[in-house]
Amino acid sequence: MTTPATLTALPLIPPAASGTCDTDLALDPWTIDTRPGYGPGASADDTIPAHAPRQGTLPEEYKRLSEAELNERIVAAKRTLGERVVVLGHFYQRDEVVRHADFVGDSFQLASAATQRPDAEAIVFCGVHFMAETADVLSGEDQRVILPNLAAGCSMADMATIEDVEDAWAQLEAVYGTEPDADGLVPVLPVTYMNSSAAIKAFCGHHGGIVCTSSNARTVLEWAFARARRVIFFPDQHLGRNTARAMGVPLEAMPLWNPRKRLGGSDEQQLHDARVILWQGFCSVHKRFTVDQIEQARAEHPGVRIIVHPECPMEVVDAADESGSTDYITKAIAAAEPGTTFGIGTEINLVRRLAAQHPEHTIFCLDPVVCPCSTMYRIHPGYLAWVLERLVAGETVNQIRVAPDVQDGSHLALERMLAATPR
Numbered sequence: 001m002t003t004p005a006t007l008t009a010l011p012l013i014p015p016a017a018s019g020t021c022d023t024d025l026a027l028d029p030w031t032i033d034t035r036p037g038y039g040p041g042a043s044a045d046d047t048i049p050a051h052a053p054r055q056g057t058l059p060e061e062y063k064r065l066s067e068a069e070l071n072e073r074i075v076a077a078k079r080t081l082g083e084r085v086v087v088l089g090h091f092y093q094r095d096e097v098v099r100h101a102d103f104v105g106d107s108f109q110l111a112s113a114a115t116q117r118p119d120a121e122a123i124v125f126c127g128v129h130f131m132a133e134t135a136d137v138l139s140g141e142d143q144r145v146i147l148p149n150l151a152a153g154c155s156m157a158d159m160a161t162i163e164d165v166e167d168a169w170a171q172l173e174a175v176y177g178t179e180p181d182a183d184g185l186v187p188v189l190p191v192t193y194m195n196s197s198a199a200i201k202a203f204c205g206h207h208g209g210i211v212c213t214s215s216n217a218r219t220v221l222e223w224a225f226a227r228a229r230r231v232i233f234f235p236d237q238h239l240g241r242n243t244a245r246a247m248g249v250p251l252e253a254m255p256l257w258n259p260r261k262r263l264g265g266s267d268e269q270q271l272h273d274a275r276v277i278l279w280q281g282f283c284s285v286h287k288r289f290t291v292d293q294i295e296q297a298r299a300e301h302p303g304v305r306i307i308v309h310p311e312c313p314m315e316v317v318d319a320a321d322e323s324g325s326t327d328y329i330t331k332a333i334a335a336a337e338p339g340t341t342f343g344i345g346t347e348i349n350l351v352r353r354l355a356a357q358h359p360e361h362t363i364f365c366l367d368p369v370v371c372p373c374s375t376m377y378r379i380h381p382g383y384l385a386w387v388l389e390r391l392v393a394g395e396t397v398n399q400i401r402v403a404p405d406v407q408d409g410s411h412l413a414l415e416r417m418l419a420a421t422p423r
């Protein structure tokens with residue numbers, strides 16, 4: 001996790017640039033917010049589920065302010081609120097928002113950071129919805145967690161709804177039963193990636209399961225295999241597949257679960273032979289990376305060190321030199337010999353920030369097309385200024401509240417992860 005003092009302000013994603021993945025990037029954020037999908041970028045083809053929360057109307061004045069005016073008002077509101085507020089910024093967040101963050105990190109680092117500031121009445125989470133939910137689960141009862149733009153969901157997290165997961169579980173119980181085998185292993189345990197709703201985390205907590213991050217997925221799967229014959233892994237098939245395969249699980253023992261098909265699209269024998277059942281989810285940003293991009297990077301930059309995120313498809317991870325979480329990528333770059341050339345397969349805002357922070361290296365994004373996480377992109381400084389100024393006025397807007405029973409189950413699954421993977 002870094003503090004923003006080390007960050008350099010970078011230009012915005014060039015709105016009218018021809019090298020972007022979506023011409024909607026040229027639109028102003030207020031227009032983007034009226035669109036039915038997640039916004040411009042890699043997930044533009046995905047549809048926001050009907051149950052996703054929608055916010056109230058952003059007052060018009062915030063739409064008319066310039067970037068400099070918004071900056072001034074955010075700084076002034078933060079100064080007035082002082083220790084009463086903590087602002088968290090995800091690695092993938094735009095720089096004009098991240099520069100106001102008290103902590104910058106990945107989703108779990110930020111949720112943990114919230115627990116380090118029990119004095120703060122309000123936690124303003126400049127990330128996406130599931131991250132704010134996790135912060136609400138881990139933070140104190142009197143603390144309020146605020147997501148500046150409630151439309152900042154995560155297309156991957158939304159691919160596993162609690163209704164579909166409960167239906168899948170009922171089908172698996174019908175196939176496997178519920179009794180442990182002669183070795184004391186239960187038939188199946190649920191494991192969910194941090195990038196999932198609190199409802200899915202609670203489901204895992206209530207069914208003996210656990211949460212993992214991209215940093216500790218292997219350790220968590222080992223924990224699960226010590227207790228269960230097999231796991232069902234939500235929602236990112238790529239992280240599940242890449243991690244399990246590195247542990248020696250054969251691909252044929254990893255059927256994909258399509259929630260639209262009976263038994264997820266497998267037959268009973270395939271499910272009995274399974275070790276890891278992969279939910280059919282993916283990250284729209286990381287699925288853009290390809291083997292061709294890596295080959296081109298190697299041709300253009302002999303000696304380049306290729307690191308990709310494990311949310312990338314398996315063949316991309318295979319073609320890279322290394323794969324690892326945002327924390328891994330950040331540390332690997334910081335520890336490298338000056339003059340190293342890196343081709344990175346993760347979100348563009350983080351890659352650009354790392355390039356600015358490490359002028360001693362050459363760092364570029366493997367995807368030549370500018371394609372930010374379109375959901376993260378929805379946290380515009382206008383929303384940050386709005387929620388902070390409402391706090392100054394004594395009003396809380398866009399609060400994320402996780403229901404008490406969901407809090408309990410999520411907490412259980414997160415605690416199991418912490419116990420299994422002590423930091």
Ligand code: SF4
Nearest residue numbers: 154155156283285373
């Ligand atoms: S980068 Fe992918 S997984 Fe992360 S918040 Fe964006 S859509 Fe979700």
